[in-house]
Amino acid sequence: MAEEVILAKGSSFMEPFKGALVTYLIPESCYDEFFLNFNFLDVPCLKxxxxxxxxxxxxxxxxxxxxPQILKMMNAKSGEGLSFQSVLLELLAITGTMAYSITNKFPFSSWGEALFLMLQTVTIGFLIQHYxxxxxxxxLFVILYFALLGLVLSPITPMSVVTTLQASNMxxxxxxxxxxxxxxxxxxxxGQLSAISVFLLFAGSLARIFTSLQETGDTLMAxxxxxxxxxxxIVALQVLYYWNASAERKKKKKRKKRE
Structure with a gap:
């Protein structure tokens, strides 16, 4: 009897949070498993x-x-060391992931970062040209990109084109x-490549291998x-390798300014 009372209290305590938990984190079956049955070691639900x-x-x-990358460029008023071609290809990959995920109606939690990465990458591309x-x-680059993005996301673009775009990501x-x-x-x-941004991108892409398999089951995404x-x-290793070279370069610049 006492155990039933404790279970009932636990369930009623979590009830106000049920809507948010079921909507954003776990299905209702897992909510019941965790907060009604108090089985916190259920492996499928934990995954x-x-x-x-x-x-x-x-x-x-x-x-x-x-x-950090954008701020570093704005502070230095320079895009030195950043490849505009790399930015264009990165945008192609991000756009492919966005379009493929939206078209297949994957949950936002499985691809949402692509939206924010796209906006920031477009900004970096503009700054490279501006500086x-x-x-x-x-x-012109910004206008053309958003025009093409609108076209790709529109109903007139066939699914085969979107799938090809995603396949071109690799x-x-x-x-x-x-x-x-x-x-x-x-x-x-x-150059002006931000170490923080590079390492965050590396960590994020590693984590996405697991989430894409778990949430979408799509091997192409994974x-x-x-x-x-x-x-x-590879780029993260270069940042570490050239770390001292970049520090020495900054010292030389400071010396030149003093002279």
């Missing part, structure tokens, strides 16, 4: 909770993942990251994030 939690965390983190003295091209990611890696290698430093993780890892 769902972990996946949803990671997904929401990635989305929240993505709001600011490239902000290179090509503001007109920068504005070569786009590989070539895009290789462009950036080649730029770093050629310069002997990472394979995209595996490739993305590997390519982001």
């Amino acid at each position: 769902i909770l972990l996946s949803k939690g990671l997904g929401i965390g990635i989305i929240l983190g993505s709001v600011m993942v490239k902000l 290179a003295g090509r503001s007109g091209r920068g504005f 070569p786009a990611i590989i070539v895009g990251r290789l462009f950036q890696a080649a730029t770093n290698f050629r310069n002997g430093h990472t 394979a995209t994030y595996v490739i993305s993780s590997a390519c982001n890892g």
